[in-house]
Amino acid sequence: MDVRSDRIRESSRAALEDRDLQRALGRAGPLLKSMRNAGMATLDRPEALRERAHAVKRETMARLDEMLTLLESRIKEQGGQVHWARSADEANRVILELARKNRARSVVKGKSMATEEIGVNDALSRSGIDVFETDLGEFIIQLAGEPPSHIAAPAIHKTRQQVSALFARHFGAEPTDSIPEMTRFARRILRERFLAADMGITGVNFAVASTGTIVLFENEGNIRLTTSLPRTHVAVMGMEKVIPTLEDLDVFLRLLGRSATGQKLPSYVSLLNGPRRTGERDGPEAFHLVILDNGRTRILGDPELRETLYCIKCSACLSFCPVYLQIGGHAYGWAYSGPIGSVLTPQLVDRKRACDLPYACTLCGACAEVCPVKIDLPRLMVALRRRYQESPEWPGPSSRVERAGMELYAKALxxxxxxxxxxxxxxxxxxxxxxxxxxxxxxxxxxxxxxxxxxxxxxxxxxxxxxxxxxxxxxxxxxx
Ligand code: SF4
Known part of the structure; x- marks a missing residue:
């Protein structure tokens, strides 16, 4: 029996017929590419820096247990608390428990792929806790009831007309075509939410093991407010986000903003060391770090696929992928989309359910050329395809005819x-x-x-x- 999965095929077809989506992607694609290229062109020796980033990640993964233990002890020394979560459910239970202990009724959130991965918004909402996204893009898609469709630009698929219609529907705002006007409007709403919030949740861009520092990048100032106004700050990080030292952070500081949006540096870089201390005026009373495994230990133990964990979630591979730029992020059907989503998701979730993803790729190699940590994404994609083909109980989504054709082609070669x-x-x-x-x-x-x-x-x-x-x-x- 053929086991071809048509999920992404069907969602791609719908995406290609969605004129608003095509308009939004057609405008955003060239812009994201030119911004990234212009940003990288300002580096003296970009290739050497990418090599260095790759080496730091490789070395860190080789002693990840040691790095994470050091991070934990440094954070505790500074008055923070660390929680280990083996799965998405466990992470959500920890966060929910923290919210209950703090009698939190209202939570503000910064943009975070790890929290998208675990679905924390739903988990908190089901328990009667209001969760408000505060990144402008996330704020928009939360109103639309949609997940993000791009790592750096979550509302990339929305046109300004659609955003205006959302604001009108939810808040009775006057329809407008002016982006600054819409931004001002969103800011007014968000200010009140910040002031009323009991707890702030963010992701983590990097966690420096030697100093116990949580590093957060952003452009809107919303993460600064999320981490400093509410009484409690909870940061959720995939365990691969740890790096050894502040010197290593310098390498990633120079690469992340340029790869994502072409910026030499994001507008705000926050380096957080635990909760507010005696005599300090700003900061939360309590700081909690949730370290998420959710399948990452399995990836770490797989030498062929371990490189997946080097990802710093910059989104450059999405912005340059010819498939992503046609179908957008939602067609992939999971939190992570584009090339990195196609290799990461099948390793994080039940691989049967994500078996179509490594095939949603032309193997053109554009992603590997722009990845700031030089992850060989096409190699990972082929390795996953090979595993699907070799798996007796789940031989992948290709049809018998396709497999026979490929076998014949291999013989001919x-x-x-x-x-x-x-x-x-x-x-x-x-x-x-x-x-x-x-x-x-x-x-x-x-x-x-x-x-x-x-x-x-x-x-x-x-x-x-x-x-x-x-x-x-x-x-x-x-x-x-
Ligand atoms: S795989 Fe590379 S290019 Fe893609 S998001 Fe991760 S770090 Fe960025």
């Missing part, structure tokens, strides 16, 4: 004579489908390939034949 024969046959078979420089009306199983793109015919002479005899190509290859 192993045997040059067979390859030449297949190649000759294909050149003959393609003739009835040729219209100028395109192949059209292809029969199954090739039909889908031609449905949304121009499929070029095979050239009269194959590439290897043309390059035979050229420098560096010593082998005699039959000319066709």
């Amino acid at each position: 192993e045997h040059p004579a067979l390859y030449r024969l297949v190649s000759r046959l294909a050149r003959i078979v393609q003739v009835p489908f040729r219209r100028g420089d395109r192949l059209v009306h292809l029969p199954p199983p090739f039909k889908g390939w031609a449905a949304h793109r121009a499929v070029r015919p095979l050239p009269p002479r194959p590439f290897h034949s043309r390059s035979a005899g050229s420098p560096g190509h010593p082998e005699e290859v039959e000319d066709e």
